[in-house]
Each structure stands twice: as C-alpha cells, then as structure tokens.
Amino acid sequence: MSEPVDFETRLIGLPAPPPVGRSALPVGTFMGATVLVTGGGTGLGKAIAAEFTRLGANIVVASRKREHLDAAVADLGSIAAQVSVANGVVGEAVAGPARTPPIARLSDRGEVGSGTPTGPAGNQSPGNRSPGVLAVECDIRDSDQVATVFDAAEQRFGTVDVLVNNAAANFPVPAEEMSPNAWRTVVDITLNGTFLMSREFARRHIAARVPGSIINVGASYAWTGGPGFAHSAAAKAGIKNMTETLAVEWGPYGIQVNGLVPGLMPHEDMTSDIQTNLQRTHDKDICQPALRVGQRQELGWAATFLASPYARFISGHTLVVDGANWQRRTLTNPPVVTVREQMNLGPFAP
Ligand code: NAP
Numbered sequence: 001m002s003e004p005v006d007f008e009t010r011l012i013g014l015p016a017p018p019p020v021g022r023s024a025l026p027v028g029t030f031m032g033a034t035v036l037v038t039g040g041g042t043g044l045g046k047a048i049a050a051e052f053t054r055l056g057a058n059i060v061v062a063s064r065k066r067e068h069l070d071a072a073v074a075d076l077g078s079i080a081a082q083v084s085v086a087n088g089v090v091g092e093a094v095a096g097p098a099r100t101p102p103i104a105r106l107s108d109r110g111e112v113g114s115g116t117p118t119g120p121a122g123n124q125s126p127g128n129r130s131p132g133v134l135a136v137e138c139d140i141r142d143s144d145q146v147a148t149v150f151d152a153a154e155q156r157f158g159t160v161d162v163l164v165n166n167a168a169a170n171f172p173v174p175a176e177e178m179s180p181n182a183w184r185t186v187v188d189i190t191l192n193g194t195f196l197m198s199r200e201f202a203r204r205h206i207a208a209r210v211p212g213s214i215i216n217v218g219a220s221y222a223w224t225g226g227p228g229f230a231h232s233a234a235a236k237a238g239i240k241n242m243t244e245t246l247a248v249e250w251g252p253y254g255i256q257v258n259g260l261v262p263g264l265m266p267h268e269d270m271t272s273d274i275q276t277n278l279q280r281t282h283d284k285d286i287c288q289p290a291l292r293v294g295q296r297q298e299l300g301w302a303a304t305f306l307a308s309p310y311a312r313f314i315s316g317h318t319l320v321v322d323g324a325n326w327q328r329r330t331l332t333n334p335p336v337v338t339v340r341e342q343m344n345l346g347p348f349a350p
Pocket of ligand 1: 038039040041042043044045062063064065066068069138139140141165166167168169170189193217218219220261262263264265266267269270
C-alpha cells in the first residue's frame with residue numbers, strides 16, 4: 001500500500017500572493033480614468049473595483065440591489081480616501097482620517113445624491129483629486145437602464161474608459177430539473193447583459209473616437225462544460241466567443257476586448273447554494289494543483305493589467321487566473337458521480 005502524501009512537508013504548492021492592499025502597477029496608473037464594474041458591490045467584482053480604486057480610478061458600480069450599491073460606496077469610498085492621501089496628490093479636501101470619503105450615488109429615482117462632492121474626472125477642482133465612487137441601480141438585461149448607467153457615469157466623471165462585465169447569475173441544478181425560466185434568466189443576465197453593456201460602451205466610444213478597454217469575466221467551464229451549471233457554462237462559452245469577435249470588430253476603433261477567468265476564489269458574498277455545493281465537492285486547497293485556492297486580489301491585479309497601458313497589444317485574449325486548475329487531469333479518471341448524487345438529490349421524478 002502506498003504511503004499517504006504528507007502535504008505539509010513534501011509539497012509546497014504555488015506561493016501565496018502579496019496581501020490585499022498592494023498594487024501590481026505603478027501608483028496612479030488609472031488616475032483620472034473611469035472604470036465601470038457591473039456587479040461591483042459584491043465578491044470578485046468588488047475586489048476588481050478595489051484594485052482599480054487603489055490605482056486612482058474613478059469607479060462606477062452598476063447592479064440591482066440597494067444593499068450591494070451601499071456596500072460598494074462604503075468600501076470603495078474608504079479605499080479611495082486612503083489612496084488620495086497615500087498618493088499625496090490631494091489637498092485639504094480629503095486630508096484627515098475623519099472626513100467622509102468623496103462619494104456620490106444615484107437613488108432609486110435616479111437622482112444624484114452626494115457625500116463630499118468631487119468634480120468629474122478631468123475637471124476636478126484643484127486640491128481635490130481623489131478617486132470618486134458612483135453607484136447606479138441597473139439591471140443589465142434592460143438596454144434603457146444600461147444607457148442610463150453610462151449617462152450617469154459621463155455626467156459625473158466623463159467618458160467611461162474601462163468596462164468590466166463582471167455581473168452574472170448562477171446556481172447549481174441538474175439539467176433535467178432546470179426550468180425554462182431558470183435557463184433564460186441566467187443566460188439573459190450573464191450573456192445578454194454582457195453584450196448590452198459592451199454594445200453601449202462601444203457605440204459611445206466609436207462615436208467619440210476615443211479608445212477604451214472591455215474586460216469580460218468568464219469561467220473555465222466555457223472550455224470544459226459545466227455539469228450542474230448548464231445555463232451558466234453555456235453563457236460563459238458565449239462570452240468567450242463574443243470576446244474574440246468583438247476584439248476584431250472593435251479593434252479598429254481603439255477598443256480592446258479581453259476575457260478574465262477566475263479560478264476558485266471563495267468570498268463571503270457567494271450565494272448559500274454555491275457555498276454549500278463547494279463544501280460538498282471540494283476539500284479546498286488539496287484539490288487544486290496550486291495546493292491553494294485563489295485570493296481575490298489576484299484577480300484584481302490581472303484585471304488592472306489587462307486594462308492598463310502596459311497591455312495595449314493584448315486583445316481577444318482570455319486570461320485564466322486559476323493556478324492551472326482547469327487543465328487538471330488524472331491518468332485514470334475517478335468514478336463518475338452524477339450531478340444528482342453530488343447534490344444529494346434522490347432519483348429524478350418527472
Ligand atoms: P456574486 O458575488 O454572486 O456577484 C454577482 C454580481 O452580479 C452581484 O453583485 C449582483 O448584484 C450582480 N448582478 C446579478 N444580476 C444582475 C443584473 N441583472 N444586473 C446587474 N447586476 C447583476 O459573484 P462572484 O462570485 O463575485 O462572481 C463574479 C464573476 O466571477 C461572475 O461573472 C462569475 O461567473 C465569475 N466567477 C466567479 C468564480 C468564483 O470563484 N467566485 C469562479 C469563476 C467565475 P445585484 O444582486 O445587486 O444585482
């Protein structure tokens with residue numbers, strides 16, 4: 001009988017990343033730029049928005065729920081205030097730890113409410129060059145609401161320079177039990193919403209003749225298939241393909257389009273459905289070739305690189321940040337376990 005592997009002493013896995021708070025790019029790389037992140041009030045979207053904020057970007061967060069928008073304003077606004085002080089580019093407006101972060105948000109009725117006001121990027125008042133955070137209620141399935149987000153962003157900050165299509169919907173369900181409505185909803189949010197946001201961004205950029213960058217957050221089951229997630233996997237495959245198409249169509253207009261795929265990056269905002277599924281099917285670290293799961297700042301660093309001036313010749317590419325987990329294969333496959341068994345469901349009863 002072979003000895004059990006002693007993971008503590010014999011294997012080292014991939015090194016841990018630097019802690020949250022470090023940036024991958026020079027200070028101020030995105031100072032004066034505006035970055036719109038869909039679903040930026042939770043989980044990985046908020047982590048991506050945080051890294052752009054640290055590098056000086058004005059952030060626009062678009063999603064549906066008030067509590068998520070409030071979380072974005074609070075958390076990103078407080079990072080923005082620290083960045084301003086740390087960069088030493090701000091005068092009296094945000095100096096001092098007790099000041100309200102320079103934030104503003106739209107209310108349900110689409111009015112602009114503001115904390116300590118900042119001017120739009122590019123024409124901010126002297127002495128107040130801290131990044132701003134704007135949260136806008138928007139369902140990305142609705143093209144009118146999508147246009148409203150861009151209008152609000154432009155009114156506040158000027159042109160949106162970077163669009164991060166991060167919002168998505170997902171939950172595990174065996175395909176035979178998936179309702180037509182569940183299929184349509186996930187595909188509508190994940191694939192159609194990504195297209196509508198991208199289309200609006202491109203139309204404005206093409207008309208204005210200014211370059212821009214789109215990052216589409218995907219998933220590795222776009223390549224492998226996603227048993228238990230047929231709706232989401234199909235939508236993410238569509239996003240990967242669309243990324244390649246749009247990069248070619250819009251390259252001549254100065255628009256880069258790239259994909260960004262996270263590996264397993266647990267966070268406290270994951271739905272209870274997905275958290276429960278993870279607990280059942282993963283023994284976390286030892287199931288990954290890296291011998292660890294991803295940390296969300298690692299995704300944020302990759303996003304800031306892809307949208308940065310240092311990646312101007314990268315377009316139509318999908319960057320996977322998962323420690324090679326999606327390529328993992330064994331010499332002999334383990335026994336097949338159906339999705340129903342993985343989810344502890346009984347026999348299918350039509
Ligand atoms: P999450 O916390 O569930 O976030 C989803 C976000 O999308 C929420 O902020 C939600 O905000 C927003 N959203 C959902 N429907 C929307 C709609 N119709 N209009 C506007 N916004 C909408 O997900 P996550 O785990 O951070 O994942 C972020 C991205 O990474 C997703 O694209 C996901 O597929 C991908 N991903 C994640 C992992 C992982 O390990 N976490 C792995 C692979 C891929 P509201 O509810 O306020 O609308």
